[in-house]
Amino acid sequence: MPQATTDTTTAALRLRDVHFAYQRRPVLHHVDLTVPAGSFTAFIGPNGGGKSTLLRLALGQLQPQRGEVLLLGDRPERTRRRVGYLPQASQLDPDFPVTVGQVVGHGRLRGGWRPGRLDAADRQAVQQALDDVGCADLAQRPLSRLSGGQRQRVLIARALATEPELLALDEPAAALDPQSQEELYDLLSHLSQRLTVLVVSHDVSMVSRHVEQVVCIHDGHLHLPSTAAISPELRDFFPDTESMVLVRHEHHACPHAGDDPELPENRHD
Amino acid sequence: MIEFYRALSDLPFLQLALVAGLATAVPAGVVGSLVVTRRMATAAGGLAHAVLGGMGAAYWLAASRGWTSLHPMHGAVLAAVVCALLLALARRRERTDTAISLLWAVGMAVGVLFLSQTPGYRSDLMGYLLGNILLVDPVALRWLLALDASVLLVVWLFHNQILAVSFDPEFARLRGLDVEVWETVILLLVAVTVVSLVYVVGIIMVIALLTIPAATVGRFTTRMTVMMIGAVFLSAAITTGGLALSFHLDLPTGALDVVLAALIYMAALLIRRRPATGSA
Numbered sequence: 001m002p003q004a005t006t007d008t009t010t011a012a013l014r015l016r017d018v019h020f021a022y023q024r025r026p027v028l029h030h031v032d033l034t035v036p037a038g039s040f041t042a043f044i045g046p047n048g049g050g051k052s053t054l055l056r057l058a059l060g061q062l063q064p065q066r067g068e069v070l071l072l073g074d075r076p077e078r079t080r081r082r083v084g085y086l087p088q089a090s091q092l093d094p095d096f097p098v099t100v101g102q103v104v105g106h107g108r109l110r111g112g113w114r115p116g117r118l119d120a121a122d123r124q125a126v127q128q129a130l131d132d133v134g135c136a137d138l139a140q141r142p143l144s145r146l147s148g149g150q151r152q153r154v155l156i157a158r159a160l161a162t163e164p165e166l167l168a169l170d171e172p173a174a175a176l177d178p179q180s181q182e183e184l185y186d187l188l189s190h191l192s193q194r195l196t197v198l199v200v201s202h203d204v205s206m207v208s209r210h211v212e213q214v215v216c217i218h219d220g221h222l223h224l225p226s227t228a229a230i231s232p233e234l235r236d237f238f239p240d241t242e243s244m245v246l247v248r249h250e251h252h253a254c255p256h257a258g259d260d261p262e263l264p265e266n267r268h269d
Numbered sequence: 270m271i272e273f274y275r276a277l278s279d280l281p282f283l284q285l286a287l288v289a290g291l292a293t294a295v296p297a298g299v300v301g302s303l304v305v306t307r308r309m310a311t312a313a314g315g316l317a318h319a320v321l322g323g324m325g326a327a328y329w330l331a332a333s334r335g336w337t338s339l340h341p342m343h344g345a346v347l348a349a350v351v352c353a354l355l356l357a358l359a360r361r362r363e364r365t366d367t368a369i370s371l372l373w374a375v376g377m378a379v380g381v382l383f384l385s386q387t388p389g390y391r392s393d394l395m396g397y398l399l400g401n402i403l404l405v406d407p408v409a410l411r412w413l414l415a416l417d418a419s420v421l422l423v424v425w426l427f428h429n430q431i432l433a434v435s436f437d438p439e440f441a442r443l444r445g446l447d448v449e450v451w452e453t454v455i456l457l458l459v460a461v462t463v464v465s466l467v468y469v470v471g472i473i474m475v476i477a478l479l480t481i482p483a484a485t486v487g488r489f490t491t492r493m494t495v496m497m498i499g500a501v502f503l504s505a506a507i508t509t510g511g512l513a514l515s516f517h518l519d520l521p522t523g524a525l526d527v528v529l530a531a532l533i534y535m536a537a538l539l540i541r542r543r544p545a546t547g548s549a
């Protein structure tokens with residue numbers, strides 16, 4: 001199993017002393033973080049806690065006020081085209097009149113003023129991506145007619161159509177029923193065998209059954225991987241606590257973390 | 270109806286109006302589908318009203334400065350393009366609805382000021398405000414056809430980019446698409462379409478033809494291409510039907526177009542609910 005590492009040659013994502021604030025409201029402090037290439041990693045924490053901010057920093061959609069972000073070994077602006085991205089479902093109009101094939105085809109678009117028509121290689125990549133997520137027969141279906149689980153699979157296919165080295169998903173299982181969530185994470189586990197998968201989620205119990213490394217966005221100072229910094233309850237959730245990284249945020253992200261005497265903010269001496 | 274067909278063969282101005290109506294149906298259907306699905310009706314309304322500034326300036330230059338070759342259409346196109354670019358810029362620094370309101374009001378105000386300084390009574394001014402398809406002359410028709418061609422060419426060539434930016438701008442940006450540039454292109458398409466619709470339904474009622482046909486067809490399809498083609502045909506039927514009714518009833522064409530479109534939309538509401546969205 002890939003472990004947290006400081007070796008940038010095998011790091012899909014690396015943050016060094018990153019600080020970020022919205023206006024004057026600090027969200028992330030002194031974040032040092034490495035996501036190993038080939039790993040299945042989750043950023044967990046409550047809604048509004050800073051998980052998506054961390055992802056947006058990683059993708060270069062936000063700029064840190066301090067520190068450095070390296071995505072696939074370089075600045076995110078240069079490398080983010082090698083990332084397949086799935087935004088939160090709530091950001092998309094479920095009634096938008098597009099077919100599944102068109103949506104997945106968007107993964108083949110490039111910048112510039114070239115006409116956006118897909119060539120034979122693009123169409124083959126689209127079909128392959130749909131095959132990978134088990135939606136090969138849905139290409140002509142309108143996106144609005146799909147179930148929530150099917151829609152998420154199609155959006156993952158769009159990300160796969162970009163032929164990414166890293167797949168980044170923001171709350172991919174939100175608003176799905178338990179069975180669809182399980183199927184989705186099974187799919188992501190399968191995909192993580194051939195590319196790095198990075199998931200943002202507030203659902204600790206779901207990610208704990210599938211991912212290899214967890215980054216917990218937690219109220220407190222930065223905690224490097226250390227079993228001593230993790231509450232006993234969290235150890236139950238994540239047996240492999242060696243692979244856990246705790247990062248600061250403004251709310252109590254982890255169950256009973258506020259009771260943990262090992263955390264610096266809970267020490268009163 | 271037979272009388273209308275007879276008049277069509279006899280009266281060149283009616284032929285011109287029919288062709289103009291059909292010509293405006295093309296961008297109304299194609300761009301109207303984008304306006305409806307992207308929820309841009311207010312921006313379209315702002316651009317439509319701002320066009321009066323350009324038309325007023327063209328009138329004033331023609332009447333007071335001797336620029337007699339200047340047609341109100343020239344001023345309308347220039348004003349629409351400038352306002353679309355301004356709106357694209359302003360949206361990065363200001364709330365969108367505030368920027369639209371500014372363009373809406375300032376464009377109208379500039380138009381009124383220019384017209385107040387223009388000598389003589391402009392009998393055709395009310396036509397531009399409330400629509401009068403019979404105002405279309407050969408110069409305006411050539412412009413309408415050129416605008417049609419440019420809208421169709423851009424949408425045909427860059428259909429996928431426009432769709433991708435409209436559906437998920439964040440993903441499009443990660444793919445390397447310059448989302449701000451494409452948003453500006455879409456605003457320019459709306460601006461150009463607005464100009465062509467001013468002749469048919471007038472500045473005040475442009476939003477109706479830009480939204481109602483596309484919204485009507487949108488109740489029956491979940492595909493953008495079908496929505497665009499269907500809205501083109503429905504717009505053509507509305508402008509032709511409005512012209513025929515206007516001929517028989519001696520009522521303003523633009524207003525009849527809007528009422529006709531609204532009746533068809535209400536019938537669609539009764540016939541079919543919007544296509545259902547899948548559940549989780």
